[in-house]
Structures are given as structure tokens and as C-alpha cells.
Amino acid sequence: MVHNMIAVIGGGPAGLFAARLIKLNQPSTDVVVYERNGSDVATFGFGVGLTEATMSNIAAADPHASELVRQASHAGHDLQLRTGTASVPLHGARNLAIGRAELLAVLTKLALEAGVTIRDGQRVLVDDITADVIVAADGVRSATRAKYAEQLGVHESIGRGLYMWCGTDFAVDSAFFSSRTLGDGLYVAHAYPYTSERSTFLLETDDETWDAVGLGEFDAATAPGESDERSLAILTEAFADELAGHRLLANRSRWARFSTIGLDRWWADNVVFLGDAAHTAHYTLGSGTKLAMEDAIALSQALAGTSDIAAAFAEYETRRRPPVDRFKLLAARSQRWWESYRLRYQAPAEQIALSFMTRAGNLSVADFARNEPETAAAALASLGGGRPSDPSELDDWIMTRMTPATDAPVADVHWREPDVWGREADTVVTSLASARAVRLDGPDDDSAVGARIDLAERIRLTSNAMTIVALPDKDRTQGTSAVAARRCDRIELRD
Numbered sequence: 332m333v334h335n336m337i338a339v340i341g342g343g344p345a346g347l348f349a350a351r352l353i354k355l356n357q358p359s360t361d362v363v364v365y366e367r368n369g370s371d372v373a374t375f376g377f378g379v380g381l382t383e384a385t386m387s388n389i390a391a392a393d394p395h396a397s398e399l400v401r402q403a404s405h406a407g408h409d410l411q412l413r414t415g416t417a418s419v420p421l422h423g424a425r426n427l428a429i430g431r432a433e434l435l436a437v438l439t440k441l442a443l444e445a446g447v448t449i450r451d452g453q454r455v456l457v458d459d460i461t462a463d464v465i466v467a468a469d470g471v472r473s474a475t476r477a478k479y480a481e482q483l484g485v486h487e488s489i490g491r492g493l494y495m496w497c498g499t500d501f502a503v504d505s506a507f508f509s510s511r512t513l514g515d516g517l518y519v520a521h522a523y524p525y526t527s528e529r530s531t532f533l534l535e536t537d538d539e540t541w542d543a544v545g546l547g548e549f550d551a552a553t554a555p556g557e558s559d560e561r562s563l564a565i566l567t568e569a570f571a572d573e574l575a576g577h578r579l580l581a582n583r584s585r586w587a588r589f590s591t592i593g594l595d596r597w598w599a600d601n602v603v604f605l606g607d608a609a610h611t612a613h614y615t616l617g618s619g620t621k622l623a624m625e626d627a628i629a630l631s632q633a634l635a636g637t638s639d640i641a642a643a644f645a646e647y648e649t650r651r652r653p654p655v656d657r658f659k660l661l662a663a664r665s666q667r668w669w670e671s672y673r674l675r676y677q678a679p680a681e682q683i684a685l686s687f688m689t690r691a692g693n694l695s696v697a698d699f700a701r702n703e704p705e706t707a708a709a710a711l712a713s714l715g716g717g718r719p720s721d722p723s724e725l726d727d728w729i730m731t732r733m734t735p736a737t738d739a740p741v742a743d744v745h746w747r748e749p750d751v752w753g754r755e756a757d758t759v760v761t762s763l764a765s766a767r768a769v770r771l772d773g774p775d776d777d778s779a780v781g782a783r784i785d786l787a788e789r790i791r792l793t794s795n796a797m798t799i800v801a802l803p804d805k806d807r808t809q810g811t812s813a814v815a816a817r818r819c820d821r822i823e824l825r826d
């Protein structure tokens with residue numbers, strides 16, 4: 332036996348799955364999960380999505396768990412992008428969806444089956460516990476993380492957009508993103524079914540709406556824990572078509588801003604962090620539960636068969652940091668795309684669809700055209716005629732359809748900061764107010780390349796300047812996607 336006692340703080344997906352896997356690997360170790368909510372307390376949130384890639388990773392580590400999670404899930408569904416006037420199909424949404432409560436019930440059963448002790452209704456702090464290893468899986472507001480903040484190096488940024496997690500008491504017939512205006516407000520719904528009679532209905536809005544409609548009045552007047560009934564009434568009216576006479580279900584639902592958490596290191600002393608306690612990635616990538624469960628797999632494997640806790644924690648972090656960082660990068664770009672939706676929502680639906688699918692830089696125009704040829708054809712029509720029928724030839728064609736080089740003076744901007752809507756970016760954009768053409772260059776790492784494409788898009792959406800992005804040859808496909816999705820007018824490739 333390598334550890335006598337392992338304590339897990341938090342009975343969410345990360346904590347429960349880690350506890351089960353650790354106990355299966357180390358049957359003689361006592362594994363205890365402390366969860367502050369009693370089993371009678373309704374959990375926050377409605378459904379969450381799980382991709383087939385995530386399900387394969389779970390199946391490889393724990394086939395039985397994968398089977399039970401799949402049984403409790405709602406099968407994949409189509410995805411549409413809807414504006415007030417049009418609806419276009421999007422591909423890539425054949426995810427499973429599962430109610431958060433159902434997922435926790437399955438993971439609880441699996442943990443108990445493995446021999447884990449679960450202490451429900453016990454809020455614990457790390458100082459209350461004695462154990463060889465303490466697994467901090469206490470979520471985005473982790474008190475354990477706060478206690479170790481200095482050793483961990485905590486970074487937190489708060490999103491500009493506002494979201495509210497709601498549900499419906501019927502299954503929408505396909506997943507969709509839908510934008511609606513009502514009075515002075517602009518709202519977006521992200522909806523998908525997670526049982527045959529329930530859907531997640533996640534709503535978003537922005538500061539312009541918040542101020543114009545006075546959505547902040549509820550927050551100022553009401554204690555946490557209640558749902559924002561006034562906003563729910565507004566949203567029910569705005570999405571009357573989509574709700575088809577049903578009401579929005581709320582569970583402590585109120586406007587919130589997403590908190591992005593990152594740590595310089597994921598462990599300190601005998602305490603290791605996983606799931607939302609260690610990192611968060613914007614919900615529009617639908618990856619938080621996935622990352623939490625994959626962390627649990629890696630941690631249980633790193634701990635197995637060694638009594639060297641520090642080595643196990645280091646191995647866990649080394650293995651998990653690269654994929655987590657990649658998802659965080661994609662999620663951050665997705666977040667900024669949705670937070671600036673107001674600048675796009677009046678574009679043709681096909682154009683928005685192409686922009687949406689390529690927003691994080693990980694899907695090419697060719698992939699989009701293979702899956703949704705008609706939508707792609709409509710979105711690409713503005714680049715002119717002669718479009719090849721073979722999607723693999725689209726990148727070359729887009730290179731010939733870019734806005735030609737200009738004789739006008741070009742303002743050069745060196746840029747690498749991912750937050751293209753922050754103060755630093757505001758200063759740059761203001762300084763370019765009279766520029767006729769802007770050329771953005773910078774480092775060649777993925778984050779910097781994405782950042783200058785996103786800054787070019789901001790400039791393009793808010794001014795008349797022509798935008799040129801300099802890119803390394805390796806990012807040619809991302810560059811042509813940026814041109815096709817109107818993030819920039821031209822790309823310049825270099826070795």
C-alpha cells in the first residue's frame with residue numbers, strides 16, 4: 332500500500348471520478364470525498380455536453396463508467412445557428428448531453444461501488460483534514476486554492492459578457508444558438524436537449540444591454556441564491572418562438588460573468604488541484620467537465636504505485652498542462668467571439684456561421700465546406716466567382732481572392748496580447764483611428780498568431796481600415812479561414 336488515506340474536497344465530476352479511480356487503483360487506501368451539499372440539495376446548472384473524444388478517454392480509463400455515463404446521456408443532436416430571420420445548420424455537435432444532476436448521480440454510484448466513502452453535507456477546509464494526499468476538487472471558487480494562493484500563483488480574469496444558466500421543461504428539437512433583440516436588449520441563447528423532456532437554455536447578454544435595460548437592478552437589490560425573475564420574464568418574451576409557450580426553468584439563475592482561472596503550479600505540499608479548482612475554460616467550448624474528468628484519470632494514474640507524492644503530482648501536472656492550455660487558448664478565443672457578438676449579429680446567417688465555426692482557429696474552411704457545403708458556398712460568395720468544388724482547393728482559391736495589396740500608407744502594429752478588447756488594445760485601436768491600412772505582425776506561437784487575427788477582426792469590425800495579418804507559413808490555413816470569415820482583408824505569409 333502506498334497511501335493510507337486520501338481525502339477529496341468536493342464531490343463534483345472531478346472529485347467523484349478521481350476518488351473512484353484512485354480507489355480502484357489502490358483498493359487498500361481509504362478514500363473519502365467531502366461534499367458540502369447534502370444529497371437532497373439541487374445542484375447548480377442543467378445539462379452539460381460531452382464529446383465522443385471525451386467519452387473515448389473515459390472508456391480507455393474506465394469502461395464501466397463510460398457505459399453508465401452514456402446510458403444516462405441524451406444522444407447527439409443537430410446544431411443550428413439562428414438569427415431573427417434565418418436558420419443555418421452547423422456541423423460538429425453530435426455530442427452526448429447529460430444533466431449535471433444525472434452525471435453526479437452516476438459518478439456517486441460508481442464511487443460507492445468502488446468502495447469510496449462519501450460524506451455529503453460536510454463543508455470542510457483543508458486544515459480540518461488529515462490525510463496523506465488531499466485532492467482539492469472544490470470548484471471554481473475553491474477555498475483550498477485561496478489558502479495556498481501564494482504557493483500556487485493564481486491568475487483570475489473576469490469575462491466582459493454576462494450569462495445565465497437556465498433550462499426548459501421540454502427537449503428542443505435540435506441544439507441551436509439563437510440571437511434576439513427585444514427593446515434595447517440583445518440576447519443570445521445556447522440551447523440543447525439533455526433528456527427527452529429537458530434542455531439546457533443558456534442565455535448571454537452584454538454590458539450595453541445591461542445598462543440600457545437596467546438588468547443590474549436585481550443584483551443590487553437581491554441576495555445570492557434567488558433567481559432573477561425580472562430578467563427571466565424578459566428572456567421568455569425575447570425567445571418566445573424558441574420556447575413555444577414553455578417557461579424558462581431557473582435554479583438560482585442570475586446574470587454572472589465567467590471567471591477564468593489559471594495556476595502557475597497545480598500542487599503544493601500534499602495538496603493537488605484538479606478540475607475547476609485548477610483551471611477554467613469558457614463554457615462556450617463546453618469543455619469544463621471533460622477537463623475535470625480527464626484530470627481525474629491522469630491524477631489517479633500518476634498516484635498509482637508510488638509513495639513519492641511530489642513526483643506523482645509533478646507527473647500529473649506535466650501530463651495535463653499541455654492539453655488544458657490548448658483548450659484554454661481555444662476557449663478564450665471563443666469567449667471573446669461571443670463577447671463581441673453585438674458587432675456581428677446583423678451579418679448574413681451563413682457569414683456568422685463560418686465566423687463561428689472558425690472562431691478558435693482550429694477548424695479550416697475546407698472542413699467547414701466538407702460538412703456544410705451549402706452554408707459554406709453562401710458564406711464564400713462575397714469572395715467572388717470561380718470557387719473550386721473540391722474543398723481541399725479552397726485555401727489556394729482564397730489566397731487569390733484576398734483584397735489586393737494597397738498603395739496607401741500602412742500602419743504597422745506589433746501585437747501578442749490575447750485580450751484584444753482590453754485597455755492595451757483600446758489604446759492601439761484609438762491610435763489607428765485615421766489609418767487607411769493596418770499591418771499586424773508579432774511572434775509565431777499559437778497564442779500570438781490568434782491574438783493578431785482577433786485584433787485585426789476588431790479593427791475591421793469597428794473601422795474602415797484595411798487589415799493585413801503577417802503569419803508564418805505553418806498558419807496558412809488559419810489565415811485563409813480568417814480572410815474567408817472576414818477577420819482580416821489580407822494575409823502575408825513568411826517562412
Ligand SMILES: Cc1cc2nc3c(=O)[nH]c(=O)nc-3n(C[C@H](O)[C@H](O)[C@H](O)COP(=O)(O)OP(=O)(O)OC[C@H]3O[C@@H](n4cnc5c(N)ncnc54)[C@H](O)[C@@H]3O)c2cc1C
Pocket residue numbers: 340341342343344345346365366367368376378379380381453454455456468469470471473474494495496533605606607608614617618619620621622623
Ligand atoms: C454556464 C456554464 C455552462 C457550462 N457548460 C458546460 C458544458 O456544456 N460542458 C462541460 O463539460 N462543462 C460545462 N461547464 C463547466 C462545468 O460545469 C465545470 O467545469 C465542472 O463542473 C467542473 O467540475 P469540478 O468537479 O472541477 O467542479 P464543480 O462541478 O464545481 O464541483 C465542485 C464541488 O465541490 C463542492 N465544494 C466546494 N467547496 C467545498 C468545501 N469547502 N467542502 C466540501 N465541498 C465543497 C461543491 O459543492 C461542488 O459540488 C459549464 C460551466 C458553466 C458556468
